[in-house]
Amino acid sequence: MYYIWGASIALLLGQAGAGFVWFTFPRFREGEFGGIFPYNPADLPSTGAAPEWVAAGRFHISNTQDGLLALYGVCTHLGCLPKWTPSNVRFECPCHGSKFTAYGNYIEGPAPRGLDRFKTTIVFLDGTTAETDTDGGPIPIPADKSIAEIRVDTGAKITGPSH
Numbered sequence: 323m324y325y326i327w328g329a330s331i332a333l334l335l336g337q338a339g340a341g342f343v344w345f346t347f348p349r350f351r352e353g354e355f356g357g358i359f360p361y362n363p364a365d366l367p368s369t370g371a372a373p374e375w376v377a378a379g380r381f382h383i384s385n386t387q388d389g390l391l392a393l394y395g396v397c398t399h400l401g402c403l404p405k406w407t408p409s410n411v412r413f414e415c416p417c418h419g420s421k422f423t424a425y426g427n428y429i430e431g432p433a434p435r436g437l438d439r440f441k442t443t444i445v446f447l448d449g450t451t452a453e454t455d456t457d458g459g460p461i462p463i464p465a466d467k468s469i470a471e472i473r474v475d476t477g478a479k480i481t482g483p484s485h
């Protein structure tokens with residue numbers, strides 16, 4: 323009886339420990355929301371063109387005059403999905419009318435801040451890299467460099483700029 327109790331307690335503690343590790347350090351596969359999304363540089367919109375929506379990663383790739391941003395597609399007001407409106411050259415939220423620039427910056431409406439963004443890494447063909455800074459600003463793309471790879475980390479969200 324003593325051994326059965328001991329084994330039961332050991333099993334229970336083992337399960338609790340495994341559960342703790344599982345939920346404390348979640349792992350996402352590449353291409354799964356919450357993990358890293360490879361983005362094909364050949365798909366990159368030209369500078370100043372309409373951002374591209376990447377549905378599986380829930381982000382917009384915006385190639386602004388100042389560089390590249392991966393903007394989280396969820397409105398910072400109540401979570402609807404703002405869409406790029408070409409005629410007005412801005413994101414417009416269908417729920418309560420918040421508007422955002424191609425940089426994800428707040429224009430108007432009830433949203434408390436601009437769109438959040440995801441940390442992104444650009445790997446250039448010469449082997450150098452550039453990353454989103456801590457403020458979530460655009461990553462400049464030097465004219466003399468070609469992009470080998472773009473990786474968007476949907477597990478690393480940066481809060482959008484305040485008004």
Ligand code: FES
Nearest residue numbers: 397399400415418
């Ligand atoms: S959810 Fe976007 S403005 Fe309310």
